[in-house]
Amino acid sequence: MNKPLKIGFLMPYSGVYPFYAQHITAGFLCAASKMSYGIADFAFMPTYVGQGGNKAFLEAAQKLVFFDGVDVLMGMISPKIYPELKPILENHNKLGLFFDFGESVPASEGYGTNISSLSMGLWQSEYVLGQWATKEFGPRGLMISPLYESGFNLGASFLSGVGSAGADQLRSTVLPENQANKNNLDLSHFFNEIDVNTPDYVHAIFVGQIGNEFLKQWKSSKFNNVIPLVTVENMAYPDMLEDIGHLGLNFYSASSWSKEHKTGTNPAFVRDFENFGKQQANLFGMLGYEAGLMLSRMKAQLTIGNASTAVIEFNQSGTIGPRGLLHFGSQEQQSFPLIDIVKINTTNKKNNATIISQGTALGYDISTVYSETESGWENPYLSV
Incomplete structure (x- = not known):
């Protein structure tokens, strides 16, 4: 039996969107199903981190990586924390795939090869x-x-x-x-x-x-x-x-994104998500869908500990999401x-x-x- 991909899901509180994590997960599993994976192929480990301060995030990340042995960290995280997460991930050959709204501009020097962000780019x-x-x-x-x-x-x-x-x-x-x-x-x-x-x-x-x-x-x-x-x-x-x-x-x-956009693969995503989740497509479902495409594509290498190979092969795959070409890590040129x-x-x-x-x-x-x-x-x- 294939080993499930263990995903540490860091979940800060949001009174604005209290069900964002469920929408992300629905989008993720919708994308995984398109690539012939089911829920048993992914082991989510949700971890509540309060208001999402540095200390809470770092303690949760260390536990998930050191003790729970997750393959990937995922979650809605401020990019300001990436520099402190970077050594945790790199020293243990793990990846971090995070979500943000683009409230902060990215650091010009990037965050290394083990961290990638799916951002709304506000x-x-x-x-x-x-x-x-x-x-x-x-x-x-x-x-x-x-x-x-x-x-x-x-x-x-x-x-x-x-x-x-x-x-x-x-x-x-x-x-x-x-x-x-x-x-x-x-x-x-x-x-x-x-x-x-x-x-x-x-x-x-x-x-x-x-x-x-x-x-x-x-x-x-x-x-x-x-x-x-x-x-x-x-x-x-x-x-x-x-x-x-x-x-x-x-x-x-x-x-910057709408379910009404008729370009590229967005209409197919909206149709697939609404059929799969029996709910209206929204931005969290879209972000989860992009994450699902990425980690489904990388699953085979990640479950055997080949994080660097997974990233290289994914970036060569030309995987297209609802918003266009997907890329893991800091791109050489800002999009x-x-x-x-x-x-x-x-x-x-x-x-x-x-x-x-x-x-x-x-x-x-x-x-x-x-x-x-x-x-x-x-x-x-x-x-x-």
């Missing part, structure tokens, strides 16, 4: 949004975010996009914790500010239910449909808008996928996202962003 969509909003609405933008969201590279990426479009300024409002927390969002000072000094557009960076609360208050304000509103990509995810779509929202955002700019219009019956422009983050020099924007946040973007 830093890229923020750059594209900044560039587009400046060209579309004017150079006098204003960015607003709570203290938590300001601790990542999203605002810096948006600012770089603004600069690439020729603007030399971007006002920024960071809401203190007493004005933006899980129990309260006080936008009175912000509304007073834009009433006195009206910007060409407002860019909002929020994550989770507080983002929906911002959209509710914006809709009720006199600035709705007067000042253009541009949001970070995650605020426009269809499942985030389900509870507030009836408000009749109108704003702009970005989309800059095409990102949609979308106009969001919600109704009681449907949330519409109309593509009105496209762009890439090509030209964004991230060589110093990683080191210049150090923050104390260790947890992944959605671990709130």
Whole structure:
């Protein structure tokens, strides 16, 4: 009997998407079934790591590698932790295949051959949004975010996009914790500010239910449909808008992946996932599907301890996922996928996202962003 691939699944808490791990697993097993594998061919070892801080991740990773003998570590992890995970994986000939939302730009020097990331690349969509909003609405933008969201590279990426479009300024409002927390969002000072000094557009960076609360208050304000509103990509995810779509929202955002995309193998993934899992395809299912394609392809070598051979053979295989060619490890050259700019219009019956422009983050020099924007946040973007 073939030996199952042992996967240590590091699972931080997420109040935003409490069932993300189940969706990732469903996507993974859907991909595995396409390659003639079943659930018995993979032994998942789920490990809860709280809010996802460095200490919790490292202790869990060491236990899974040292004592449980997993072949691969998987999970939603901040790239800031990769340098500390690197020696654990390399010294024991193990691989790490992780997920992130691209809240932090990648380190320019990479993370070695044993770590790979499946990322939503929000830093890229923020750059594209900044560039587009400046060209579309004017150079006098204003960015607003709570203290938590300001601790990542999203605002810096948006600012770089603004600069690439020729603007030399971007006002920024960071809401203190007493004005933006899980129990309260006080936008009175912000509304007073834009009433006195009206910007060409407002860019909002929020994550989770507080983002929906911002959209509710914006809709009720006199600035709705007067000042253009541009949001970070995650605020426009269809499942985030389900509870507030009836408000009749109108704003702009970005989309780096959608189940509606008709290019490449994405339609086949959506069809296969929805038939397999009996649920709507979503981004976590898509990330799990990509991981399933990768680890299914590498399974034979990984189960006999040939991690380096598994990586080499996989990168030569030309495996295509819903978003295009899959690659394990740090690529020699950063990929800059095409990102949609979308106009969001919600109704009681449907949330519409109309593509009105496209762009890439090509030209964004991230060589110093990683080191210049150090923050104390260790947890992944959605671990709130």
